[in-house]
Amino acid sequence: MNHLTKSVCILIVVALTFTLSQSEKPxxxxxxxxLPGLNGRDGRDGAIGPKGERGEPxxxxxxxxxxxxxxVGPKGIPGEKGNNGVVGPTGNxxxxxxxxxxLPGEKGQKGEKGSPDVESAKKTFDMERRxxxxxxxxxxxxxxxxxxxxKEVGNKVFVTNGQEGNFYDAQKMCREAGGNLATPRxxxxxxxxxxxxxxxxxxxxxxxxxxLQVEGTFTYLTGEKVTFxxxxxxxxxxxxNIEDCVVILxxxxxxxxxxxxxxxxxxxxx
Ligand code: GN1
Ligand code: CA
Ligand code: CA
Numbered sequence: 573m574n575h576l577t578k579s580v581c582i583l584i585v586v587a588l589t590f591t592l593s594q595s596e597k598p599x600x601x602x603x604x605x606x607l608p609g610l611n612g613r614d615g616r617d618g619a620i621g622p623k624g625e626r627g628e629p630x631x632x633x634x635x636x637x638x639x640x641x642x643x644v645g646p647k648g649i650p651g652e653k654g655n656n657g658v659v660g661p662t663g664n665x666x667x668x669x670x671x672x673x674x675l676p677g678e679k680g681q682k683g684e685k686g687s688p689d690v691e692s693a694k695k696t697f698d699m700e701r702r703x704x705x706x707x708x709x710x711x712x713x714x715x716x717x718x719x720x721x722x723k724e725v726g727n728k729v730f731v732t733n734g735q736e737g738n739f740y741d742a743q744k745m746c747r748e749a750g751g752n753l754a755t756p757r758x759x760x761x762x763x764x765x766x767x768x769x770x771x772x773x774x775x776x777x778x779x780x781x782x783x784l785q786v787e788g789t790f791t792y793l794t795g796e797k798v799t800f801x802x803x804x805x806x807x808x809x810x811x812x813n814i815e816d817c818v819v820i821l822x823x824x825x826x827x828x829x830x831x832x833x834x835x836x837x838x839x840x841x842x
């Protein structure tokens with residue numbers, strides 16, 4: 573008996589047993605179970621079936637984890653030197669230091685007289701200090717003069733206090749101020765004086781020039797002959813034979829006039 577037959581018979585027996593157990597009258601099974609037969613021979617292989625259709629390609633598998641890093645490569649060639657960086661900002665000012673606590677020492681003994689070299693060096697040093705101080709003061713004085721209408725030309729400054737006077741008054745006033753009567757020695761100085769006069773509207777001022785010594789020969793107050801002149805046409809004419817002093821007019825031209833006339837006073841400082 574093969575497997576299938578055997579299984580069917582067992583099923584039948586089980587089914588009958590169940591049926592009988594359900595009825596009131598006990599029944600007697602007429603089927604007698606025999607001994608199982610020997611296994612039959614295996615059946616022959618079936619014919620080769622038709623080739624199946626090609627299946628859909630499977631989904632790709634997940635990416636594997638990265639492998640370990642490779643060996644370090646050889647060192648590269650050094651790159652070119654970079655440009656200098658931008659200069660950083662100035663640092664903050666440091667804090668003020670603590671005040672010293674030392675006491676003045678006792679006065680030392682008078683030193684020996686220095687050698688002539690040391691003495692003269694000291695004098696030179698002293699003089700230089702005084703010169704620097706004077707230069708500072710001069711610069712300050714000049715600023716004030718320019719502020720009050722003075723005019724600077726080269727190393728000369730023309731100034732006025734707005735007063736009037738004759739030639740002698742004017743000369744005295746300028747000398748007392750440490751200067752002289754205005755004496756233009758060139759075109760630039762002449763035009764600076766003209767500018768000062770025209771700023772006042774009109775008028776004229778005495779120059780440090782006259783022919784008081786020798787009629788017809790005009791000299792500076794030092795006695796030297798004039799080297800620069802700017803006479804008005806027809807001048808000097810020694811009008812009425814009483815004109816020995818010189819004025820500059822507001823047009824910049826010169827005229828000889830009586831020394832006792834009243835004119836603006838302009839001095840020069842240098
Ligand atoms: C003036 O005022 P009158 O004409 O006499 C001037 C002279 C001049 C002259 C020129 C005091 O004289 O110096 O040479 O004009 N007098 C005065 O015309 O300025
Ligand atoms: Ca004259
Ligand atoms: Ca004249």
